[in-house]
Amino acid sequence: MIDLYDLYQELILDHNRRPRNRRKLEDPSCQAEGYNPLCGDRVTVYLKIEDSVVTEATFDGSGCAISTASASLMTESVKGKSLEDAKALFRKFHGMLTGQSIETADGPDLGKLEVFSGVCRFPARVKCATLAWHTANAAWEKRETVVSTE
Amino acid sequence: MITASDSRHAPPMAQADAALDVESIRRDFPILRQTINGHALVYLDNAATSQKPQVVIDAISRYYAEDNANIHRGVHALSVRATDAYEKVRITVQRFIGAAEPEEIVFVRSATEGINLIAQTYGRSEIGKGDEILITTMEHHSNIVPWQMLCRQTGAVLRVAPINDDGELILDQYEKLLCDRTKIVAVTHISNALGTINPLSEIIDLAHRHGARVLVDGAQAAPHLCIDVQALDCDFYVFSSHKVYGPTGVGVLYAKRELLEEMPPYQGGGEMIQSVTFDETTYNDVPHKFEAGTPNIAGVIGLGAALDYVNGIGLDRIAAYEHELLDHATHALAAIPQVRLIGTARHKAAVLAFVVEGIHPHDVGTVVDQEGIAIRTGHHCAQPVIDRFGLTATARASFAFYNTREEIDALAAAMRRVLEVFA
Known part of the structure; x- marks a missing residue:
């Protein structure tokens, strides 16, 4: 039997109650909107990227406890990281949740993000946890698309 | 012409005042x-x-084990049995919703397909630029999107009748939205999101006074209410098998016979034709004109078992x-x-x-x-x-x-x- 608190760990409940970095960024380098059609959750991710370093990351929107906590922890995790490291973190986080984390001895340390490891036992909720990350990924990819076409 | 003999015995009708034996009913549903x-x-x-219920699962299983054949095609024994079983369900459905004739019952894939069929046949032939289609705020996507598609195809306009804070249709606002350009009113019988039962008689009566046809989405109503399409006088009624204890993959479309006769076919193929040459095709009679291809025979038979079961209670x-x-x-x-x-x-x-x-x-x-x-x-x-x-x-x-x-x-x-x- 699965324990509910494998999913709703204290850190997740805390970030749901008091989301960090939940605000619109006035002058982002890039932003993207993510939408989960399954549950109607919407999130907008704002990133400030200077010299290939994520210097600011915020989000806005409403969702369930898992998606809110994931957005909050995502912003904390990528802030201060190089874009490359942030992308590696996304890949590893995504791998953990989708059960493709076999080769994850390499790559960055997930740190606090390990708190989401229980989500993969709740398949209906995996998309809640990955929404903010996919949205962040769309934001920085969009920026690169713009850069590459200049 | 539907040729199935209706030799099926009516299911034992329970006493209306007797309480349900829910424990016994629950034993009929293995999944529970x-x-x-x-x-x-x-x-x-x-x-x-x-x-x-087990009787539905058994009916499907028995069909495949004992009667499986294509319908309306062969002279052999199995084909006759399969055709007879399939067509009997048309009569069961006719009685279940109070239709005048079994020919007014078209088997489709889902309630959604029933609505799409009406939009793309009746709608495409009867609705033009500037005409209006009126729905309500509480519709399921399946009673919104097919009409939006029809509006894009024809230049018609989609109007939406509002609801109040309790989730009830505001009837006088609805009435104000009806006009001589309103060609179709499409409304749910029971809202899937709110549970509201709509006052269909008033809705239909008002629409008819403006010359509009009415489609009722009965997906949520069929399991819960006695339906009488003749008393309602709706023009079209759809529901799905899987919400009324039958299998997935079968929907029912009811339409008044004169409308079905006039409507162009939906899909072309086998079963819906009388004769085909490369120059010309003569379409089959209703309802077969709207049932191109081999239908979900087992599913229809399962629906029949489900309706018999519901009638029995x-x-x-x-x-x-x-x-x-x-x-x-x-x-x-x-x-x-x-x-x-x-x-x-x-x-x-x-x-x-x-x-x-x-x-x-x-x-x-x-x-x-x-x-x-x-x-x-x-x-x-x-x-x-x-x-x-x-x-x-x-x-x-x-x-x-x-x-x-x-x-x-x-x-x-x-x-x-x-x-x-x-x-």
């Missing part, structure tokens, strides 16, 4: 015997799909019992201060939607699932009505005659667990 996460399954997602008794369940659930959830009910119409059936202050419906759904309770969370394929209440999602418990008061008490107890987890 299981545990989920260590708890007895409490299935409260009946508005999404209903569970199937009696829809009056089902409706009365489910109303008690809804009352009990309404009181049980309304007693929790953090819970707000969404959809508080005076006339409701079998659906209880709600939100919990500060807790997302998805989290509610996951926590109660841990207690073995299945409810639906999300927008219920009816985003506009969820938007109307300023929400992005709700939780929804929906009932069937095999549910019990104890199961509703289990939901109320699980709601207290939800509040603990997110305290």
Whole structure:
């Protein structure tokens, strides 16, 4: 039997109650909107990227406890990281949740993000946890698309 | 011409005043015997799909084991048996909804396909630029999107009749939206998101006075209410098998015979023709004109078994019992201060939607699932009505005659667990 608190760990409940970095960024380098059609959750991710370093990351929107906590922890995790490291973190986080984390001895340390490891036992909720990350990924990819076409 | 003989005995009709023997009914549904996460399954997602009694499972299995053949095609014994079984269900459905003739019943893939069929046949031939199609705020996506597509194809305009804060259609606003350009009114019988039962007689009468045809989406009504399409005088009525204890993959479209005769075919292929040459094709008679290709024969036979089963219990008794369940659930959830009910119409059936202050419906759904309770969370394929209440999602418990008061008490107890987890 699965324990509910494998999913709703204290850190997740805390970030749901008091989301960090939940605000619109006035002058982002890039932003993207993510939408989960399954549950109607919407999130907008704002990133400030200077010299290939994520210097600011915020989000806005409403969702369930898992998606809110994931957005909050995502912003904390990528802030201060190089874009490359942030992308590696996304890949590893995504791998953990989708059960493709076999080769994850390499790559960055997930740190606090390990708190989401229980989500993969709740398949209906995996998309809640990955929404903010996919949205962040769309934001920085969009920026690169713009850069590459200049 | 439908040739099936109607030798089927009428199912034993239960006494209307006798209480349901729910324990006995529950034994007819094998899926209910299981545990989920260590708890007895409490299935409260009946508005999404209903569970199937053993007689339905057996009818499908028996068809494949004993009678499987293509229909309306062969002279051999199996084909005759399969055709007879399939066509008998048309008569069962005709009686179930009070249609005048079995030829007015078209088997389709789903209620959704029934609506698309009307939009693309009747709609494409009768509706033009500047004409109007009138729906309501509480429609399921399947009674919105086919009309939007038709509007794009024809230049017609989609109008939407509003609802009040209880989730009831505002009839005088609806009446004001009717005009001589209104060609179709498409309205749900019971809202899947709110449980509201619409006042169909008034809606249909007003529409007809303006010369509009009326399509009723009966997907949520067929399991819960006695339907009489002739008394309602609706022009089109659709429902789906899987919500009325039958298998998935079968829907029913009812249309008045004179409309079916005039409408162009939907899909071309086998079964829907009388003769084909490379120069010209003569279409088959109704309803076969609308049933191109080999249909879901086993599914239709399963639907027949489901309707016989429902008739055996009696829809009056089902409706009365489910109303008690809804009352009990309404009181049980309304007693929790953090819970707000969404959809508080005076006339409701079998659906209880709600939100919990500060807790997302998805989290509610996951926590109660841990207690073995299945409810639906999300927008219920009816985003506009969820938007109307300023929400992005709700939780929804929906009932069937095999549910019990104890199961509703289990939901109320699980709601207290939800509040603990997110305290």
